[in-house]
Amino acid sequence: MDFEERIKQKKGREKIIMLTAYDYQIAKILDGMKVDLILVGDSLGMVVQGNRDTKSVTMEEMIYHTRAVVKGTKETPIIADMPIHSYDKPEECLKNAQRFLETGAHGVKIEGNKPEAVKALVRARIPVMGHVGMLPQMEESYRLKGKTAEEADKIFADATQLDAQGVFSIVLECIPESLATKITSKVKAPTIGIGAGKYCDGQVLVINDMLGMDSGFKPKFVKRYADLETVVKDAVAEFRRDVSVGKYPDKEHTYH
Numbered sequence: 001m002d003f004e005e006r007i008k009q010k011k012g013r014e015k016i017i018m019l020t021a022y023d024y025q026i027a028k029i030l031d032g033m034k035v036d037l038i039l040v041g042d043s044l045g046m047v048v049q050g051n052r053d054t055k056s057v058t059m060e061e062m063i064y065h066t067r068a069v070v071k072g073t074k075e076t077p078i079i080a081d082m083p084i085h086s087y088d089k090p091e092e093c094l095k096n097a098q099r100f101l102e103t104g105a106h107g108v109k110i111e112g113n114k115p116e117a118v119k120a121l122v123r124a125r126i127p128v129m130g131h132v133g134m135l136p137q138m139e140e141s142y143r144l145k146g147k148t149a150e151e152a153d154k155i156f157a158d159a160t161q162l163d164a165q166g167v168f169s170i171v172l173e174c175i176p177e178s179l180a181t182k183i184t185s186k187v188k189a190p191t192i193g194i195g196a197g198k199y200c201d202g203q204v205l206v207i208n209d210m211l212g213m214d215s216g217f218k219p220k221f222v223k224r225y226a227d228l229e230t231v232v233k234d235a236v237a238e239f240r241r242d243v244s245v246g247k248y249p250d251k252e253h254t255y256h
Ligand code: KIV
Pocket: 020, 039, 040, 041, 042, 043, 044, 081, 171, 194, 204, 205, 206
């Protein structure tokens, strides 16, 4: 059974687990941890590159990070996020998606309701994940979407249209739980929530956020499963102390 089918079959049965990865070592840790999908997210624009949003991430940068993640992964399917403007035209979308597959990704994700792009990918049998709700490539500021009836109707319509076009799953980002539940019960494709409540078919988080790499960044939906910022700071402080007092390198860590 291919990975798309495995993911689809989980709907209503078992939760889907997705996490982002941007480099070899994190991918190697995630691989074999029963993570269903690794997303090379364009969120790397923020957490790796230090930009305020994802809008300047390029195809070359996404390919670079996808290559590193592929090297660290033996069994987990990898989804590459198509960066802004890389799927504006169907033929360009196809060419860029093909580059991700040649790099070793198993599928791609695109933001919003882009029927021409999705149809071209589905026709070419390239697994495509949809993404509705808060769309970082299109927003000026990140906020909850779908609070007004008009916004909620549009998000619902986008999700059902993507479903009909043949996406194999749909990310629901930053929308009220009630709207995510309504979409999840309507669409055939499994939904993967981030800030969309617990009734989605799966959940995704940005790995740096769930590992607590940045104490200054704490949106409501992020649960920190570790405090790596403190772990790193403590280790660096100890290293500095050890070197200052001549405790490191000691005999054990010296060639003779
Ligand atoms: O870029 C990303 O990491 C994403 C997830 C937040 C879904 O799109």
